[in-house]
Amino acid sequence: MGNQSGILLVEGEFDRAFFEVICKSIGLDTSVKVAPPKSLSGTHNTKEGVFNYSPTLLSQLADGSLTRLGLVVDADSPPTGGFATTLTRVHGIVAPYGYKPLPTLGVAASGQIYKNDDGLADIGLWVMPDNAANGILEDWAKQCLLPAEAALFNLAATTVAALPVPKKFSGLHVSKAEVATWLAWQKQPGHGLYRAAEDGLFDTGSPQYVALIAWLEHVFA
Amino acid sequence: MLNSLIIKNFRSLEDFQVAKLGRVNLIVGKNNSGKSTVLEALRIYAGNAQGPLLETIAGEHDEKTRMTDSYDGDPDRGYPFQDLFTGRRFPVADDIEIVIGSAEEADNVLRIQHVFMSEVHESVLDEGTGESNIRVRRRVVQKSDGDLDFASISGEIRPTLAVTKGTRVLSTIFLDRSGQRFRSGISDQGGVIPCSIVPTHFISSDELADGWDKIALTESEDVVRQALRYISPDFESMTFIKNEDVQRGLGRVAIQRSAMVKLQNSSDRVPLNSLGDGILRVLQLALKIFPAKGGFLLIDEFENGLHYSVQEKIWGLIFEMAEKLNFQVFATTHSWDCIESFTKVAIARKDVEGVLFRVGKSVRDSDKGRIIATVFDEAALFNITQTEAEVR
Numbered sequence: 001m002g003n004q005s006g007i008l009l010v011e012g013e014f015d016r017a018f019f020e021v022i023c024k025s026i027g028l029d030t031s032v033k034v035a036p037p038k039s040l041s042g043t044h045n046t047k048e049g050v051f052n053y054s055p056t057l058l059s060q061l062a063d064g065s066l067t068r069l070g071l072v073v074d075a076d077s078p079p080t081g082g083f084a085t086t087l088t089r090v091h092g093i094v095a096p097y098g099y100k101p102l103p104t105l106g107v108a109a110s111g112q113i114y115k116n117d118d119g120l121a122d123i124g125l126w127v128m129p130d131n132a133a134n135g136i137l138e139d140w141a142k143q144c145l146l147p148a149e150a151a152l153f154n155l156a157a158t159t160v161a162a163l164p165v166p167k168k169f170s171g172l173h174v175s176k177a178e179v180a181t182w183l184a185w186q187k188q189p190g191h192g193l194y195r196a197a198e199d200g201l202f203d204t205g206s207p208q209y210v211a212l213i214a215w216l217e218h219v220f221a
Numbered sequence: 222m223l224n225s226l227i228i229k230n231f232r233s234l235e236d237f238q239v240a241k242l243g244r245v246n247l248i249v250g251k252n253n254s255g256k257s258t259v260l261e262a263l264r265i266y267a268g269n270a271q272g273p274l275l276e277t278i279a280g281e282h283d284e285k286t287r288m289t290d291s292y293d294g295d296p297d298r299g300y301p302f303q304d305l306f307t308g309r310r311f312p313v314a315d316d317i318e319i320v321i322g323s324a325e326e327a328d329n330v331l332r333i334q335h336v337f338m339s340e341v342h343e344s345v346l347d348e349g350t351g352e353s354n355i356r357v358r359r360r361v362v363q364k365s366d367g368d369l370d371f372a373s374i375s376g377e378i379r380p381t382l383a384v385t386k387g388t389r390v391l392s393t394i395f396l397d398r399s400g401q402r403f404r405s406g407i408s409d410q411g412g413v414i415p416c417s418i419v420p421t422h423f424i425s426s427d428e429l430a431d432g433w434d435k436i437a438l439t440e441s442e443d444v445v446r447q448a449l450r451y452i453s454p455d456f457e458s459m460t461f462i463k464n465e466d467v468q469r470g471l472g473r474v475a476i477q478r479s480a481m482v483k484l485q486n487s488s489d490r491v492p493l494n495s496l497g498d499g500i501l502r503v504l505q506l507a508l509k510i511f512p513a514k515g516g517f518l519l520i521d522e523f524e525n526g527l528h529y530s531v532q533e534k535i536w537g538l539i540f541e542m543a544e545k546l547n548f549q550v551f552a553t554t555h556s557w558d559c560i561e562s563f564t565k566v567a568i569a570r571k572d573v574e575g576v577l578f579r580v581g582k583s584v585r586d587s588d589k590g591r592i593i594a595t596v597f598d599e600a601a602l603f604n605i606t607q608t609e610a611e612v613r
Contacts, residue, residue: 059595060595061584062583062584062585062593062595063579063581063582063583063584063593063595064581064582064584065579065581065595098585118585118586118587118588119584119585119586119587120584120585
């Protein structure tokens, strides 16, 4: 894996593609490997897979083979998920390695940083969408679209809401359906969120976008 | 078999622990990370730190193996085997000693302590014969005793290495006696564990010949032939012949016997040496398997001279034989190929546990650059083959 000595552990392949584009946009692509658990041969590409694989990576930090680590997961929603539950879970995973949560500074959306009590680099946790609300990556994306995309996106959202047949997806996944619909109406239909990032459809000045970049730079730069 | 490993105060390994070992263990790490030091510690453990073994090891590093006539100065320098201790100095405190073994088996933990021994020669009258005999009374002088004010202690004070395993005293190695080979006081020769070593360099043709003599015309020979065929499928048979050319040389004979090979479909015998490095390395590895029975097989830089495709076969052979002959394997590498081939075999051989551990400097502040081990058991190994994560 070349000179990459930092790993950004994400839930799945779609997230990988998206974060690879984001990392590249801020020059982190040479130092950060974006990886879902199965690409590191963890067992599952899921949030649980991220939690299960994290200890393997945390133990790599001690001798400097891995120098930086960030985790991105969806908050999802109660009863099994939710922001608070997710945060507590990760606190428990990193604690045995001497990592304590740093009280969040500034805006609530700035992402969780864990400080090590024994000189290891800070590690980071970003809970989608904004380290406060329940939800998923697509909820973050919705908050970061270019103003010029608002009309098309709103139409997509209205369409999803007005589906004349019973919805097959859960309430949590409404945003996913909305974003997928919006993506389906782009110049190159059928691609993931990564394509929106590549095509510059995000407002890089929007607060949530700025916060995510700041968090990535804190953890990896 | 060691199920875990602890090494303390030995060379660069001041406080080194491996929580879990398997039957076959691969040690990875950068150059100078301490991989070979782990092998050396195991060699000393197996050989009960006997004087001649320590001498051999010190000699391999061009370190002092005995007192010399020219020594007459700094009492801190100049004693043999100082270099074995962390910091290349004998520890000042009484309780700092070289420790090698498994934490769970206190009875088998080897300890090498640098102590001062006071020696008093007493004249004892034998009441039966009326003759007086000289009896030597020795006792350990704690370094903390009066700052070792030698003048206040009666008798001669001799620097010594005291070697114990569990509660057994194995040997007392005197380090003084200018110009002489050190002398062992007491030495328990029992309990030495077989230890077979494959060094990084090619071993001499004579040593190979000796190894071959021991297995020729036995079942073991079949194992070696099979191994040689991994490299040279048309290998048929081998013998060692006296090398006349060398004998006519300049008096001192360096090589006396060399290996000749018969290949299928060839009427001539050819020197093994002419078939390349790989086959020599495999011969060396294969011959070293048998003396490891019941003990350790230590392989420094497993991958030397071996193509990836061959490495996997050799690992297969080693896993097989380790189980069959009940020995434990420790091999070092810095090749990714080697890690991959090891992992494939470790995962395939469900009956034989393979463990990989990486040796490297801790980046934790509290460790102050201490060398630590990061263990990958078979479950974790499965991960790294896919990722090429930074195991190296």
